[in-house]
Amino acid sequence: MTGFSSFAELCEHVEGVSGSLQKIDLVAAFLAELEEAELAIVPNLVMGVVFPPGSDLVMGVGPSILYEALGRACGCSPDTISNMLRATGDPGLVAEQLAQRRRPIGFGAFVPQDQLSVIDVHRRFVDVARASGRRSQDIKVKNLQFLFSQASPLESRYLARLAIEDLRIGVGEGGVRDALAKAFSTPAGEVERGYNLTNDMGMVAVNAKRGTLTDLSVTINHPIKMMLAQLGEGIPAAMAEMGSAAVEWKYDGARVQIHKDGEQVRIYSRRLENVTSSLPEIVSAVGQEVTAETAILDGEAVALGDNGRPLPFQQILKRFRRKYKVKKLAAEIPLTLFIFDLIYLNGRSVIDLSLTDRRKLLSEICGPRLLAEQVVSDRPERVEEIYQSALDGGHEGIMLKNPASVYAPGKRGKNWLKIKPVMETLDLVVIGARWGEGRRATLLGSYRLACRNLESGTLLDVGWVATGLSDETLAELTEIFKDLIVVEKAMEVELKPAVIFEVAYEEIQRSPNYSSGYALRFPRLVTVRDDKSLEDADTIDRVVSLYKMQRGRNSTA
Ligand code: AMP
Numbered sequence: 369m370t371g372f373s374s375f376a377e378l379c380e381h382v383e384g385v386s387g388s389l390q391k392i393d394l395v396a397a398f399l400a401e402l403e404e405a406e407l408a409i410v411p412n413l414v415m416g417v418v419f420p421p422g423s424d425l426v427m428g429v430g431p432s433i434l435y436e437a438l439g440r441a442c443g444c445s446p447d448t449i450s451n452m453l454r455a456t457g458d459p460g461l462v463a464e465q466l467a468q469r470r471r472p473i474g475f476g477a478f479v480p481q482d483q484l485s486v487i488d489v490h491r492r493f494v495d496v497a498r499a500s501g502r503r504s505q506d507i508k509v510k511n512l513q514f515l516f517s518q519a520s521p522l523e524s525r526y527l528a529r530l531a532i533e534d535l536r537i538g539v540g541e542g543g544v545r546d547a548l549a550k551a552f553s554t555p556a557g558e559v560e561r562g563y564n565l566t567n568d569m570g571m572v573a574v575n576a577k578r579g580t581l582t583d584l585s586v587t588i589n590h591p592i593k594m595m596l597a598q599l600g601e602g603i604p605a606a607m608a609e610m611g612s613a614a615v616e617w618k619y620d621g622a623r624v625q626i627h628k629d630g631e632q633v634r635i636y637s638r639r640l641e642n643v644t645s646s647l648p649e650i651v652s653a654v655g656q657e658v659t660a661e662t663a664i665l666d667g668e669a670v671a672l673g674d675n676g677r678p679l680p681f682q683q684i685l686k687r688f689r690r691k692y693k694v695k696k697l698a699a700e701i702p703l704t705l706f707i708f709d710l711i712y713l714n715g716r717s718v719i720d721l722s723l724t725d726r727r728k729l730l731s732e733i734c735g736p737r738l739l740a741e742q743v744v745s746d747r748p749e750r751v752e753e754i755y756q757s758a759l760d761g762g763h764e765g766i767m768l769k770n771p772a773s774v775y776a777p778g779k780r781g782k783n784w785l786k787i788k789p790v791m792e793t794l795d796l797v798v799i800g801a802r803w804g805e806g807r808r809a810t811l812l813g814s815y816r817l818a819c820r821n822l823e824s825g826t827l828l829d830v831g832w833v834a835t836g837l838s839d840e841t842l843a844e845l846t847e848i849f850k851d852l853i854v855v856e857k858a859m860e861v862e863l864k865p866a867v868i869f870e871v872a873y874e875e876i877q878r879s880p881n882y883s884s885g886y887a888l889r890f891p892r893l894v895t896v897r898d899d900k901s902l903e904d905a906d907t908i909d910r911v912v913s914l915y916k917m918q919r920g921r922n923s924t925a
Contacts, residue, residue, distance in 0.1 A: 370406050372484040374398075375413070376523045382414075383537040391539055395547035404574055409490050411544050411569035416535030418493050420568040421640035422591040425497040429508060429531045434459060437512035438528065442466040454858060457809035460536065463528035467521040484518050489527065496531075536806055544569050552576040564593045564777040567640055586717035588629050588662050591636040593778030595666075595709075597767060600785030603751050606768050609782070612746040613768040614723055617758040618786055619706050619740070620678040621670030622688060626654055626707075628663045637688060646690050649698055650705050657735035664712035665730075666775075667740065669703045677762035681889065682877055708740040708767075711775055719775040723783075726775065744771060755787060764788050792914060793872045793894055794819070797827055797865045797905045801849060804842070811842040812849055812861070817869060817891070819884055820907045828884035828908055833871055833891040845896070868897040868905055876915040886911050 378398045382391045395414055402410055412420055419425040435449045444466060452462045492511050499507035512531055519527050529535045539547075545563065549556040554576050562572040562584040575581045586592055600606035607613060623638040624647075633651045635644045644651060650669060658665065671679040671687065683701050690697050710718055710730040718726055724744075731739060745751055755766045765788030773783035796817040804813030814834030818827035837845070848867060855862040872892045879887035886908075897904075 369485045369487065370402060370410075372486050372489050372523050372527075373520060375410065375486050376520075376526045379414075379526045379535065379537050380522060382539060388538075388543060391537075392543055392546045392550065395539060395543065396550035399547055399573065400551040404577065406486055407573045407577060408570040410486060411548065411573045413486075413490075413530060414535070414537070414539050414547075415541065415544055415569065416530065416533050416537075417569075418490075418530060418533055419497060420566075420570065422567055422589075422636060422642065424642065425494060426641075427493065427497050427531065427533060428499075428504075429496060429512070431459065431532065433505060433508050434512065434528060434531050437509045437531075438463055438466055438516055440509065441513045441516035442470050444469075457803070457805035458536070459532060459534075460525040460529040463516065464521045464525035467516070467519060467524040482518065484515070484523065489515060489530075493530075541569075548573050548576050552579075554579075554581060558582065564779075566590055567593060586664065586712045586719060588664065588712060589627050589634060591625050591627070591640040592664070592711065593640075594623060594625060594638060595776050595784060596778070596780035597784035597786040598780055598782055600768060600787045603748050603755060603768075603787055606785045606787060607746070607748045607751060610768055610770055610785070612744060612771060613751065614727070614771045615743045615745060615751050615754050616708055616740050616767045616769070617706075617754070617761070618764040618767050618788060619668040619670050620681070620762065620764045621668040621703075621706075622681070622684045624650065624667055624669045624705070625711075626650070626663075626665040626667065628654055628658055628660065628665070630661060631655070643688050646688055646694055647698075647703060648694060649702060653705055653738060657738045658707075658733055659735075660733040661714055662712070663710065663714070663733060665707045665734070666709035666711055667705055667707035667738075669705055671701050672704050680877060681875065705738050706740040707734055707738045708742070709775060719777065722772050722774065723769055724771045759789070791872060791874070793870050794830075794888070794906045794911065794914070795868050795870050795897055795900055795904060796830065797902060798849070798863055798867045798869055799827055799829065799865050800860060800862050802832075802861070803859045808839065808842065810846075811839070812846045813837075813842060815845075815869065815893075816863075817871060817888075818865070818905075819911050820902075820905050822907050822909070827865055829882045830884045830911060831879070831882055831887040831891060833869065833888075833893050837893060841893075848896070865902060868900040868902070870894040870897050875918060876911060878915075884908055884911060886915060 382394050385391055399411060418427050435446060439446055439449055449462060452465060456462055492515050496508045496511045515527055516524055545556055545559045548559045558581045559572055559576060562575060562581050563569060565584055565586055566572060575584055625636040627634045633654045634642060635647050635650055637643045671683045673679050687697060687701055687703060710726045712718060713729055718729060743754060758766050765786060768785045768787060770783040796819055798815050799818045800816035801812040802814045803809060804811045814832045816829055816832050818829045821828050849863055852864040852866055853861045854864055872894050873888040874890040877887050877889055878885060
């Protein structure tokens, strides 16, 4: 049986080397030695995943539960833990330092009672995930506390990170894929195919060891990765490339993958989380309108307002997140389902059929109320008309799909092209920043942005930009902003407004959280506008007018 200490040592080694090939070699050598029961778990753990997407188990541990458990196991106060966190930015290192300090009463040094195995740790994690009801927090804390009380300092580092599913050793899907290919002398493409179909690296690993990877197929009640779209460069270019295209509206909603297994319906979100209990009307619509005994359907759930136009994305998110009083919210924000693809039908996968054939099967089992409209055309003028009608309806644009294409799970290819209006960028003033975490603790990791109010001469914040910045960019930015720091409060700094960021975003939303009353959804830094001064930054008036222009949709909520 493999000790959790060996896993922790592996993680320490992998974390310590920077080259991805070295990381892969270390992981491959470790995986090759595991027993099947361990192999079903460890490849996911290496990616910081305790339960794979679609599993009925979810850890449900946030920082507060983790710190409570650490505090209890090590006998220290929440204040001590927050001070340590401020210094390291890493819950794993805090757990490690706390375990080093720990001295059981009357003993010189910490001696663990039993060696924890990887399987023991996973079993405890199952208990953590299963905890439900009023006492669930307490049960989670107690189970974690037990683990920390048994763990060595190094084990504690990785236990803490696993508990919040953020392992920070720099190995993702691609790394584990290559490590499995190496460990079991299998083509990486086969491993990837298996993963796209099952989303469970453990299941893939066991099959790779047995030499049965090609037997893996789509299975009902196991979500598969969704097929994705590329951004097309306008209708004429896309049509020239595709010839004849299957054209559908690009509905402005949220992706859902629906598994109908007899009477039972399960719904998975784009991130493959099981969201069934939040979406009762979708469950009943599928029960009523889909005649197949078993099917996996792909579609979009949309919140339509009274005027038939889509409500802002935030409203849909509310529905997806809601766990309690679901019916009440469902009555306020009802969702409409549009099904556009079929993945599995009556016991067999249909992903290798062409879109044309899948669509034909879909229309035979799906009532017209749920079926997304589709027009096959090779005439750009006709496609342009559909595009206009989609925009007029308040939706995002259209999808052009290659009628001959198979369903490619997890692929963002040329067989699905999205056509949508290009959003204008905003030039915003950087007024604050936040220090990063972990290896980014010495870098300013995210930036607070503001627009100008010409009348009052003040700056109004519109949110933060963080994601998508490389370490190199962050280092350069930190260098620029170091001398502009006005006040430093815990992890946040206030900056002298001097630098302008050009920022792209998916959408402008209303928000009570920012003084402008608006927030940017998915902001990305396009470039630092060295050429612009404060006077050139965009005003609140421009933010408001872009908000109103957004595809002419409902702007009431
Ligand atoms: P994007 O998120 O911009 O990459 O666009 C892809 C997303 O558009 C998908 O993940 C779906 O959620 C959504 N979508 C809306 N309508 C369709 C459609 N007819 N076909 C495929 N995806 C659609």
